[in-house]
Amino acid sequence: MQVSLKEIHKVFSDGTHALRGVSLDIYPGEVLALLGENGAGKTTLMKILAGIYKPTSGEIYIDGKKTKFKNAREALRLGIAMVHQHLSLIPGLTALENIAVLEGAGLGPISGEVRKRAEAIAAELGFEIDWDRDVEELPLGVRQRVEIVKALYWGADLLILDEPTTVLSPPEVKSLFQVVKNLKQKGKSIVYITHKIPEVLEVADRIAVLRRGLKVAEFKPPYDAKKLVEAMVGELKTESVERSGETGERPVLEVVDLWVYEGGRAVVQGVNLVVREREILAVVGVEGNGQEHLVEAVVGLRKYKGVVKIHGGYAYIPDDRHGKALVLEKTLVENAILGKEAEFSRRGLISWKDAERFTAKLVEEFGIVTPGPWAFVKQLSGGNQQKLVVGRELSRNAKLIVAHQPTRGLDVATTEYVQHLLLKARNNGAGVLLVTSDLDEAYKLADTIAVMYRGRIVAIGSVGEMTLDVVGKKMAGL
Amino acid sequence: MIDLLLLQALLAATPILLAAVGEILTERSGVVNIGLEGLMLLGALAGPLFVDYLKYKVGAQVPDPLWPLLAILASAFVGIVVGLVHGYISTYLAGDQIISGVAINLFAAGAVAYGIQAYWGVAGYKQVPDWAKADPYVVATFALALAVFTWFLLFKTRLGIVIRACGEDPESAFNMGVDVNKVRLLATVAGSALAAVAGAYLSIAYLSVVTKEISAGRGFIALANVVFANWNPLLAIAGAYIFGFFDALSYWLQTMGVGRYEITRMVPYVATLLIVAGVMGRAKPPRALGKPFKRE
Numbered sequence: 001m002q003v004s005l006k007e008i009h010k011v012f013s014d015g016t017h018a019l020r021g022v023s024l025d026i027y028p029g030e031v032l033a034l035l036g037e038n039g040a041g042k043t044t045l046m047k048i049l050a051g052i053y054k055p056t057s058g059e060i061y062i063d064g065k066k067t068k069f070k071n072a073r074e075a076l077r078l079g080i081a082m083v084h085q086h087l088s089l090i091p092g093l094t095a096l097e098n099i100a101v102l103e104g105a106g107l108g109p110i111s112g113e114v115r116k117r118a119e120a121i122a123a124e125l126g127f128e129i130d131w132d133r134d135v136e137e138l139p140l141g142v143r144q145r146v147e148i149v150k151a152l153y154w155g156a157d158l159l160i161l162d163e164p165t166t167v168l169s170p171p172e173v174k175s176l177f178q179v180v181k182n183l184k185q186k187g188k189s190i191v192y193i194t195h196k197i198p199e200v201l202e203v204a205d206r207i208a209v210l211r212r213g214l215k216v217a218e219f220k221p222p223y224d225a226k227k228l229v230e231a232m233v234g235e236l237k238t239e240s241v242e243r244s245g246e247t248g249e250r251p252v253l254e255v256v257d258l259w260v261y262e263g264g265r266a267v268v269q270g271v272n273l274v275v276r277e278r279e280i281l282a283v284v285g286v287e288g289n290g291q292e293h294l295v296e297a298v299v300g301l302r303k304y305k306g307v308v309k310i311h312g313g314y315a316y317i318p319d320d321r322h323g324k325a326l327v328l329e330k331t332l333v334e335n336a337i338l339g340k341e342a343e344f345s346r347r348g349l350i351s352w353k354d355a356e357r358f359t360a361k362l363v364e365e366f367g368i369v370t371p372g373p374w375a376f377v378k379q380l381s382g383g384n385q386q387k388l389v390v391g392r393e394l395s396r397n398a399k400l401i402v403a404h405q406p407t408r409g410l411d412v413a414t415t416e417y418v419q420h421l422l423l424k425a426r427n428n429g430a431g432v433l434l435v436t437s438d439l440d441e442a443y444k445l446a447d448t449i450a451v452m453y454r455g456r457i458v459a460i461g462s463v464g465e466m467t468l469d470v471v472g473k474k475m476a477g478l
Numbered sequence: 479m480i481d482l483l484l485l486q487a488l489l490a491a492t493p494i495l496l497a498a499v500g501e502i503l504t505e506r507s508g509v510v511n512i513g514l515e516g517l518m519l520l521g522a523l524a525g526p527l528f529v530d531y532l533k534y535k536v537g538a539q540v541p542d543p544l545w546p547l548l549a550i551l552a553s554a555f556v557g558i559v560v561g562l563v564h565g566y567i568s569t570y571l572a573g574d575q576i577i578s579g580v581a582i583n584l585f586a587a588g589a590v591a592y593g594i595q596a597y598w599g600v601a602g603y604k605q606v607p608d609w610a611k612a613d614p615y616v617v618a619t620f621a622l623a624l625a626v627f628t629w630f631l632l633f634k635t636r637l638g639i640v641i642r643a644c645g646e647d648p649e650s651a652f653n654m655g656v657d658v659n660k661v662r663l664l665a666t667v668a669g670s671a672l673a674a675v676a677g678a679y680l681s682i683a684y685l686s687v688v689t690k691e692i693s694a695g696r697g698f699i700a701l702a703n704v705v706f707a708n709w710n711p712l713l714a715i716a717g718a719y720i721f722g723f724f725d726a727l728s729y730w731l732q733t734m735g736v737g738r739y740e741i742t743r744m745v746p747y748v749a750t751l752l753i754v755a756g757v758m759g760r761a762k763p764p765r766a767l768g769k770p771f772k773r774e
Binding site (some may be wrong): 051 | 631634635636637639640642643645646647650651652653654655656661764765
């Protein structure tokens with residue numbers, strides 16, 4: 001299938017000009033990477049191609065024929081399917097029902113044919129899927145596979161993968177790349193949306209870079225990673241912050257013999273930790289080894305046995321900003337004062353003027369791109385949402401900062417910025433408990449590194465002592 | 479004695495079951511209708527009133543066994559009309575479903591009291607004549623079969639998948655080509671019709687009277703039963719039967735002379751409260767329940 005997008009513009013109802021005239025060609029049997037920062041317009045452009053959004057202006061040609069879609073179903077009929085970053089299977093339905101929903105309504109049962117064909121497609125790609133489980137109960141990686149099978153089942157020739165590795169573990173990432181290659185060999189076109197440069201180097205036949213709603217460059221192999229970054233970011237303008245000041249003596253967090261149970265299983269098993277002033281303690285490990293439970297116990301979201309002592313208050317940057325940090329349906333102002341309403345109250349009434357002033361300060365100080373303080377948080381791009389979370393939390397001036405995957409899913413510039421903020425907070429005397437699965441981040445920021453494996457801290461030491469080799473082995477349980 | 483109690487429980491369970499099964503269908507599509515109580519009231523009046531009118535005012539000649547059926551159909555028709563209004567407000571107009579539901583209840587409370595007075599000239603109480611009566615066991619059997627059928631519809635057919643998709647994730651359903659508002663409207667109409675039929679059962683089969691308070695909270699009990707059943711029609715049978723049992727028990731206690739009437743009549747309601755409070759935390763409503771679907 002040959003697709004041409006011509007001069008696509010998209011202005012959302014809130015006034016955001018997401019696309020400012022993008023033209024793009026997609027050829028059969030190629031993997032086209034759509035590279036760009038968060039908010040560059042990659043996802044919006046592809047949602048238009050997949051029939052989910054309507055373009056404000058511009059034209060779509062499929063095999064030379066001008067086309068308009070009413071919904072995603074119509075795009076899918078022509079062979080265009082999108083696998084979303086926040087996977088869009090319908091919860092409450094089983095994996096098989098999610099495929100069968102496209103059969104349309106009817107009193108008849110789901111035909112056995114659907115199951116047979118779905119299983120055949122899955123087998124061909126080497127997927128194992130429990131078709132009769134509610135998709136909500138399936139791990140994210142499996143849900144993604146269900147979406148891919150669904151797309152192929154309904155005859156997709158062009159598959160759009162939106163940040164597909166965000167939800168995957170490293171081995172799953174590897175097998176996804178293999179799947180992408182298989183699909184390409186079958187003559188399918190693939191659009192691979194990402195902001196991760198190593199991934200595009202691995203899979204892309206061609207790279208188109210978007211920045212602020214415009215296509216700024218196209219690349220063909222051999223790629224020059226530095227040029228890709230330049231095209232993506234424009235110019236890098238984060239001044240790097242030096243670590244300054246030795247780690248102090250006074251602890252801001254003491255964890256003694258911490259046990260957390262889930263479903264009768266001990267998921268955190270006797271963890272001891274101390275975070276001191278001017279110290280970033282990075283807890284690393286393969287996800288699912290109890291890090292999440294550790295964090296949630298420390299901030300009081302979970303029951304635990306043992307001792308958790310926090311000196312001087314804490315700020316919490318959770319891993320899931322949609323689920324745990326922000327109320328998407330509320331405004332920036334309302335979100336900015338979450339958990340600190342008392343500071344903005346006079347005789348029990350909230351002073352919205354003060355709250356607005358405070359929000360404007362956050363917007364200014366943390367470079368949050370927003371239509372205004374009274375915009376809804378859901379209107380912001382992921383990076384700007386995270387800046388709001390980090391800004392709010394750091395403004396608590398707590399002695400302890402608990403940061404759980406603080407840069408996950410963020411673009412390069414925002415990642416650097418958030419890391420810079422954490423380091424700055426440390427230099428100013430705070431202690432940081434950083435839980436991350438990104439080793440680069442750990443080494444960049446940490447004074448001390450701890451490795452978590454099966455609910456225990458299996459190694460801990462200063463960054464100098466903990467070589468990458470040691471950490472890697474410990475993470476694997478060796 | 480006890481087997482009589484259990485049969486009585488079945489009869490008491492039937493209106494709860496009918497209304498709950500209808501509401502499950504409605505809520506699975508994403509629309510909440512708290513007007514069940516009002517629909518029951520309207521249905522309880524509409525059936526007897528319609529056949530009375532047909533027989534005495536119009537003078538229609540109808541074979542005797544058909545009267546109760548006509549009464550039930552008349553009630554269902556009223557349910558459909560009210561359901562269309564509530565459904566339209568809840569979908570295309572994107573109105574507040576709770577307010578619309580409250581309106582149904584308020585309207586029904588007034589309309590039924592007035593209707594009895596205006597038509598029969600009696601204050602709030604009218605006996606249903608023998609020729610209009612239906613066999614309650616037939617309706618009870620129908621209700622059980624309907625619960626099973628609705629379960630099958632929701633969980634085993636393609637239509638059921640589409641209905642549930644509308645209730646869980648209308649955005650995705652729309653993108654799959656589903657006409658979300660149409661599905662929701664139809665599910666609301668079906669649910670309302672069943673609630674009205676539950677009312678007809680009360681007046682022409684179970685209690686043999688029309689009164690202005692005949693529903694006596696059963697519509698709300700049915701709503702509670704939906705939660706108790708976790709939106710599953712099969713579990714709704716159990717929920718309805720539990721209520722029916724306590725209801726029958728309260729009458730039994732009365733006839734046995736145990737306790738004061740005011741106390742024993744509380745039994746089914748208190749039991750409902752306790753049971754629902756117990757399952758409340760674990761119930762998992764459809765994700766988009768009560769939220770109108772608007773595109774972009």
